[in-house]
Amino acid sequence: MKHLGRHVLAEICGCDFDILNDIEKVEEIMVNAALEAGAEVRECVFHKFSPQGVSGVVVISESHLAIHTWPELGYAAVDVFTCGDKVNPWDACNYLSERFSAKHMTAREMKRGIIPETYLKEVANL
């Protein structure tokens, strides 16, 4: 079978400290990244760590966007998981990189949901 989704893991480096340490800005940028990529936002949750750093997730109809920031390293670990053909996870990653004033991004795309036939047949026979 074809895969169900695409999961991009992005290492975003050389980012602006103040943005990565501001929970409201990070949340706003993450939600906008989802919208820019054409996703439908369902739920959000963000958390601020002491003394620094933000973690958060935007749940979308098409799966999720997650982020963990290390402002002191100028680094954000992002992953964007999308299902279907409507939303391109790379659009969200590129938007985030730009809005964080990043100097560098490396990213890997993993295919998700390639289910062995044998388990699908079992489900079909239930």
Add this chain to the structure above:
Amino acid sequence: MKHLGRHVLAEICGCDFDILNDIEKVEEIMVNAALEAGAEVRECVFHKFSPQGVSGVVVISESHLAIHTWPELGYAAVDVFTCGDKVNPWDACNYLSERFSAKHMTAREMKRGIIPETYLKEVANL
């Protein structure tokens, strides 16, 4: 530098339909997976789709656990991202697989947060 975290992407197949379609059960199992792995739970958000399927995330001090379920395929896409040495993401994945009565799990571990020296030096010089 050493990596900051480990990110395990798990394809969990042959799962129980009723569990994967029950938002309360999925949330309870996800939170317990985090606790079983020794993580500290910070925030949770879960969403039920119509006619079926659940998406949700548990934000932990050490990063996150995320899930998207396709009950009709007996499939759950899970990813567990942990930072530091205290929490083992595989413990959470194995716990989830067992609690979903899965017949099969395949998983890949990706290292996260390997930041090129050049960007770390820039941050240090600010």
